[in-house]
Amino acid sequence: MFEILSTKLIAPDIYEFDVHAPELAAKARAGQFLILRLHERGERIPLTFKDWDAEKGTVTIIFQALGKSTWELAKAKEGDAICDILGPLGMVPPVKNYGTAVVVAGGCGAAPAFPRARSLKEAGNHLISIVGARSENLLVCELEMSRISDELIITTDDGSKGAKGFPTTTLKEMLESGRKIDYVFTVGPPIMMKFVAETTRPFGIKTEASLNPIMVDGTGMCGACRVEVGGETKFACVDGLEFDAHETNFDLLIKRLETYKPQEKAALDRYEHSCKCGE
Numbered sequence: 001m002f003e004i005l006s007t008k009l010i011a012p013d014i015y016e017f018d019v020h021a022p023e024l025a026a027k028a029r030a031g032q033f034l035i036l037r038l039h040e041r042g043e044r045i046p047l048t049f050k051d052w053d054a055e056k057g058t059v060t061i062i063f064q065a066l067g068k069s070t071w072e073l074a075k076a077k078e079g080d081a082i083c084d085i086l087g088p089l090g091m092v093p094p095v096k097n098y099g100t101a102v103v104v105a106g107g108c109g110a111a112p113a114f115p116r117a118r119s120l121k122e123a124g125n126h127l128i129s130i131v132g133a134r135s136e137n138l139l140v141c142e143l144e145m146s147r148i149s150d151e152l153i154i155t156t157d158d159g160s161k162g163a164k165g166f167p168t169t170t171l172k173e174m175l176e177s178g179r180k181i182d183y184v185f186t187v188g189p190p191i192m193m194k195f196v197a198e199t200t201r202p203f204g205i206k207t208e209a210s211l212n213p214i215m216v217d218g219t220g221m222c223g224a225c226r227v228e229v230g231g232e233t234k235f236a237c238v239d240g241l242e243f244d245a246h247e248t249n250f251d252l253l254i255k256r257l258e259t260y261k262p263q264e265k266a267a268l269d270r271y272e273h274s275c276k277c278g279e
């Protein structure tokens with residue numbers, strides 16, 4: 001059992017939890033993830049580490065309550081326990097000093113972007129972070145990103161904070177202005193990552209994306225997380241999470257993420273109904 005030490009609502013439907021998990025905290029590295037089950041009958045929920053503290057034995061996760069399982073998790077209180085956590089999972093991505101590195105994060109993607117951005121900064125890169133959200137109140141990890149970035153650019157779709165538009169608009173403007181950029185890392189909604197890849201492709205800039213296909217076991221056994229990269233099938237849980245964004249088939253990733261929409265909706269409807277019945 002893993003005790004939930006603190007819970008915080010950091011944006012509408014977006015939660016940050018600190019969880020006591022000493023073994024995970026000792027081994028976690030930037031770019032890795034965990035899979036948790038809240039209780040014995042719970043679904044497996046993959047979440048990327050936002051942070052960890054080996055001394056305190058804690059890991060920090062940020063998640064958006066979207067469907068049945070994440071809403072169930074969102075209702076957990078300080079002092080409650082998570083039944084099991086598997087991890088750290090996924091490859092530890094190599095981090096180099098490329099020169100100038102840009103991290104492009106969208107929505108909840110800013111949480112997994114934070115440790116990756118920090119490792120790029122620690123490796124000596126000049127770090128530019130572009131953090132985007134639909135609106136100001138949905139911005140995540142702005143303070144954390146501002147502390148580690150040489151330059152932080154906020155974008156909102158509705159213009160409520162920072163530059164109005166998508167993070168890719170800012171990235172495109174930066175590249176077209178002749179700014180020398182040596183490396184781009186992106187994490188967030190697959191459609192955003194696709195357009196980040198299309199923005200950097202004509203400039204020939206090495207671009208990597210952290211992929212989030214549906215996962216079940218997280219250990220390379222079930223095949224649920226298969227993605228197509230460079231025409232080959234890869235399993236994101238063991239071969240990734242990070243892949244060459246120019247080689248990634250984002251359309252297939254988006255299509256596969258839609259596979260269980262009717263079942264996901266039905267599960268959420270049943271859950272909401274049962275909650276109301278219990279009131």
Ligand SMILES: Cc1cc2nc3c(=O)[nH]c(=O)nc-3n(C[C@H](O)[C@H](O)[C@H](O)COP(=O)(O)OP(=O)(O)OC[C@H]3O[C@@H](n4cnc5c(N)ncnc54)[C@H](O)[C@@H]3O)c2cc1C
Pocket residue numbers: 033043044045046047048049062063064065066067068069070071108111112211212213214215216241257258261264265268
């Ligand atoms: C490696 C990885 C890291 C992730 N990190 C984060 C994170 O740090 N923060 C965060 O908010 N979300 C993260 N996600 C997404 C998160 O796992 C899903 O939002 C969650 O599983 C949804 O479950 P649900 O039952 O609440 O919603 P559902 O209604 O079941 O699904 C909502 C949407 O979530 C996705 N999803 C559903 N089940 C899974 C699954 N088993 N694996 C992956 N995606 C699924 C699908 O796109 C689906 O349409 C990550 C996903 C992966 C694969």
Ligand code: FES
Pocket residue numbers: 214215216217218219220221222223224225226235236237238
């Ligand atoms: S989640 Fe089963 S193979 Fe990756």
